[in-house]
Amino acid sequence: MPTDGEQASFELGIKFGALFHQFIGTPVSESSAKSLETAIEESIENQPHCESVAVTIDREVLAGDVGPYGYTGLAGRHLNVDVVVSKDGRRAEGSMQMVDGYPLMTLDAVE
Amino acid sequence: MPTDGEQASFELGIKFGALFHQFIGTPVSESSAKSLETAIEESIENQPHCESVAVTIDREVLAGDVGPYGYTGLAGRHLNVDVVVSKDGRRAEGSMQMVDGYPLMTLDAVE
Amino acid sequence: MPTDGEQASFELGIKFGALFHQFIGTPVSESSAKSLETAIEESIENQPHCESVAVTIDREVLAGDVGPYGYTGLAGRHLNVDVVVSKDGRRAEGSMQMVDGYPLMTLDAVE
Amino acid sequence: MPTDGEQASFELGIKFGALFHQFIGTPVSESSAKSLETAIEESIENQPHCESVAVTIDREVLAGDVGPYGYTGLAGRHLNVDVVVSKDGRRAEGSMQMVDGYPLMTLDAVE
Numbered sequence: 454m455p456t457d458g459e460q461a462s463f464e465l466g467i468k469f470g471a472l473f474h475q476f477i478g479t480p481v482s483e484s485s486a487k488s489l490e491t492a493i494e495e496s497i498e499n500q501p502h503c504e505s506v507a508v509t510i511d512r513e514v515l516a517g518d519v520g521p522y523g524y525t526g527l528a529g530r531h532l533n534v535d536v537v538v539s540k541d542g543r544r545a546e547g548s549m550q551m552v553d554g555y556p557l558m559t560l561d562a563v564e
Numbered sequence: 565m566p567t568d569g570e571q572a573s574f575e576l577g578i579k580f581g582a583l584f585h586q587f588i589g590t591p592v593s594e595s596s597a598k599s600l601e602t603a604i605e606e607s608i609e610n611q612p613h614c615e616s617v618a619v620t621i622d623r624e625v626l627a628g629d630v631g632p633y634g635y636t637g638l639a640g641r642h643l644n645v646d647v648v649v650s651k652d653g654r655r656a657e658g659s660m661q662m663v664d665g666y667p668l669m670t671l672d673a674v675e
Numbered sequence: 676m677p678t679d680g681e682q683a684s685f686e687l688g689i690k691f692g693a694l695f696h697q698f699i700g701t702p703v704s705e706s707s708a709k710s711l712e713t714a715i716e717e718s719i720e721n722q723p724h725c726e727s728v729a730v731t732i733d734r735e736v737l738a739g740d741v742g743p744y745g746y747t748g749l750a751g752r753h754l755n756v757d758v759v760v761s762k763d764g765r766r767a768e769g770s771m772q773m774v775d776g777y778p779l780m781t782l783d784a785v786e
Numbered sequence: 787m788p789t790d791g792e793q794a795s796f797e798l799g800i801k802f803g804a805l806f807h808q809f810i811g812t813p814v815s816e817s818s819a820k821s822l823e824t825a826i827e828e829s830i831e832n833q834p835h836c837e838s839v840a841v842t843i844d845r846e847v848l849a850g851d852v853g854p855y856g857y858t859g860l861a862g863r864h865l866n867v868d869v870v871v872s873k874d875g876r877r878a879e880g881s882m883q884m885v886d887g888y889p890l891m892t893l894d895a896v897e
Contacts, residue, residue: 455878455896459795462788463880463893466799471591475807477700477748479586485606492603495596499635520776524610526699529748545788547796554742560796563788566767566785570684573677574769574782577688586696588859589810631887637810637862656677658685665853671685674677697812702804707828714825717818721857746832 458563461545464502465538469549469558472497472506472534481531482524486510489527497536504537504544529556569674572656575613576649580660580669583608583617583645592642593635597621600638608647615648615655640667680785683767686724687760691771691780694719694728694756703753704746708732711749724762731755751778791896794878797835798871802882802891805830805839805867814864815857819843822860830869837870837877862889 455463476493494506510531518525534549544564549556566574587604601619608617621642629636645660655675660667677685694715703711712730719728732753740747756771766786771778788796805826814822823841830839843864851858867882877897882889 455795455893456791458789458792459878459896460893462792462795463799463878463891466796466801467803467891468799470800470803470805471807472803473807474700474804475590478696480582480607480610482610485603485610488599488603488606492596492599495599496591499591499593499596499633501633522610522612522775522777526751545792545796553744555744558796558800560788560793563792566684566782567680569678569681570767570785571782573681573685574688574767574780577685577690578692578780579688581689581692581694582696583692584696585693585811589807633886633888640859656681656685666855669685669689671677671682674681693813701808702829702832704832707825707832710821710825710828714818714821717821718813721813721815721818721855723855744832744834 457541457543461538461540461543462560462563464540465536465545465547465560468497468500468503468506468536468538469534469547471500473529473549473556476527477529479527480524481510481515481527482519483512483515486512486515502538502540504539507535509533532556568652568654572649572651572654573671573674575651576647576656576658576671579608579611579614579617579647579649580645580658582611584640584660584667587638588640590638591635592621592626592638593630594623594626597623597626613649613651615650618646620644643667679763679765683760683762683765684782684785686762687758687767687769687782688780690719690722690725690728690758690760691756691769693722695751695771695778698749699751701749702746703732703737703749704741705734705737708734708737719758724760726759726761726766729757754778790874790876794871794873794876795893795896797873798869798878798880798893799891801830801833801836801839801869801871802867802880804833806862806882806889809860810862812860813857814843814848814860815852816845816848819845819848835871835873837872840868842866865889
């Protein structure tokens with residue numbers, strides 16, 4: 454049987470996969486970034502055992518991607534994400550950041 | 565060559581296909597519905613030639629779908645959508661509503 | 676009332692918006708590109724009035740995006756798409772190609 | 787520091803969240819289900835540490851959902867999924883099935 458720490462880690466992974474693949478490609482601009490951050494956070498926080506989700510869309514990176522039409526599609530390179538889940542007394546924390554051009558999702562701590 | 569009215573209608577169709585397939589499946593609850601409505605509207609309004617997007621998530625239908633975990637995935641049956649695009653002097657208006665269990669997208673007027 | 680040509684153009688736009696926003700971000704590599712092309716085509720061809728969908732994932736562009744992990748997320752720059760819809764005797768044809776870093780969707784002909 | 791078993795469980799969770807939120811809503815019919823199953827499997831298998839993905843779209847449930855237009859959007863209730871990941875010598879196995887109307891993702895074993 455998986456341990457409680459493994460169960461919490463599995464739940465955390467689900468949140469990262471869901472967040473990324475639900476919202477990647479969403480049209481986003483500097484003026485709409487704030488409402489998208491909020492919607493992503495509140496959406497993923499609905500999922501079971503999810504304690505908190507913090508999403509920041511990097512406005513500088515975003516500004517560099519916005520071309521002649523004034524917007525771009527949300528990409529991994531725009532996102533900084535922290536998620537905490539809590540299940541059966543164990544708390545798992547993870548984050549997402551760009552490494553080698555990939556949006557690397559990491560399990561930072563299980564308490 | 566396509567007419568200006570056909571071009572505006574094509575642009576309008578893009579917005580409906582994009583809106584539906586980007587956001588369907590997003591975890592949503594009665595408490596997060598408002599932020600999701602706003603994010604969908606502001607996101608799609610970024611697209612070229614898009615004048616306005618109005619999204620209402622039907623709270624009654626949503627409440628009926630929310631099960632033991634307190635949320636569900638956004639589905640066509642939750643959505644009422646109106647979109648207006650304007651291109652080369654022509655304005656196309658469309659809407660989305662449920663017909664026969666399908667989220668039917670309709671072109672309502674081209675002016 | 677919208678004309679038949681406008682209705683066909685609207686339907687065509689829906690297919691492009693749906694195709695792009697459903698599949699963007701899908702993990703793809705040179706070895707999985709073929710099955711993804713087929714699935715996208717067969718999926719969108721299910722939609723009402725859709726006569727044909729032809730999708731090519733540019734293997735050269737894809738190869739340039741595949742990093743140390745051997746895959747990337749499907750992006751507009753990988754895609755060449757042709758779609759034909761037919762409704763009430765009118766046929767609308769469109770295509771998608773990269774222009775100024777955007778996946779530009781164009782209405783090519785209404786017959 | 788998280789254990790190797792927790793790391794493998796986290797990676798497995800990512801695959802389930804990604805698979806579900808990338809493909810939910812995809813237009814699907816009895817004739818296109820096979821190509822969609824294959825594309826989902828080959829797509830998610832691209833992700834780091836992913837050993838195998840097996841996807842079955844339940845044709846009976848699908849047939850019940852296909853209405854007058856001959857297709858529906860892919861939903862959790864259509865899917866049976868098994869995924870295995872392997873990382874740093876630990877193997878995590880999970881599955882997805884419907885429980886209480888939710889597509890429940892479960893961590894079945896960590897070896």
